[in-house]
Amino acid sequence: MSDHITLVGNIVGDPEARTTRGGDSIAAFRLAVSERRFDRERNQWVDGHTSYYAVSVFGELGKNALASVRKGERVVVTGRLRLREWENETKRGVSADVTAEAIGHDLRWGVTRFQRTPRGDTARAEVTDQAAASAEQWASPAASDESATPGAVNTEEVSDPVLPETADATPF
Incomplete structure (x- = not known):
């Protein structure tokens, strides 16, 4: 399955530089997307479920991502979602993988400068x-x-x- 998706979340670890078998560069990182809402009855913010996505960024976008984003930063990622089933000796699961088409800082929480x-x-x-x-x-x-x-x-x-x-x- 491959669908278009936009995510807003925090980068869990510094992006890693990887290389395909063909020699193309890839940036890879994990993105945590948490549900948060304001509970008017308790007059406070409450945490919901956190989903984790493996994000892969290819080509020039990947090189620019490696130079621009770091662990803990809040970003907006748009790309293609692929749900992948996996299994090992002890358990089975589903992984949410995103191939990024665009990345940017979430300007609600800070400032950045385009270059x-x-x-x-x-x-x-x-x-x-x-x-x-x-x-x-x-x-x-x-x-x-x-x-x-x-x-x-x-x-x-x-x-x-x-x-x-x-x-x-x-x-x-």
């Missing part, structure tokens, strides 16, 4: 180094320092629109 990837391997190495240096700041917006990264945003000046019934609660 077009120059063509050529030498330019890519430079962009990768720059992205790796600023990736930690994206994951922790409160620790950002405007002088450390060009284009950084002081998060204290950014106001977050909040619904009236959730003014004192945050889902994460």
Whole structure:
């Protein structure tokens, strides 16, 4: 089965670089998608079930993902879902695999800066180094320092629109 799906969740571990038998590069990571809702009776956020997805990212998108996203970051992934049945000596199960067609940071919880990837391997190495240096700041917006990264945003000046019934609660 292969269906189109959009997921919003947190990256469980740093993306890994892998290679196909044909020599093509792949980025692979796991994505945790949790159900969260506001319980008006208890006046608090409650956790629901968490689903885990194995995400594979091919080609240039995969190379850019390796340079851009890290463990703990909240991302939006769009791609093709494939449910795969598996079995080993002790148990059986179903795995949800996603082949990503697009990835981006969830801007509800932080800021990011787009940088077009120059063509050529030498330019890519430079962009990768720059992205790796600023990736930690994206994951922790409160620790950002405007002088450390060009284009950084002081998060204290950014106001977050909040619904009236959730003014004192945050889902994460």
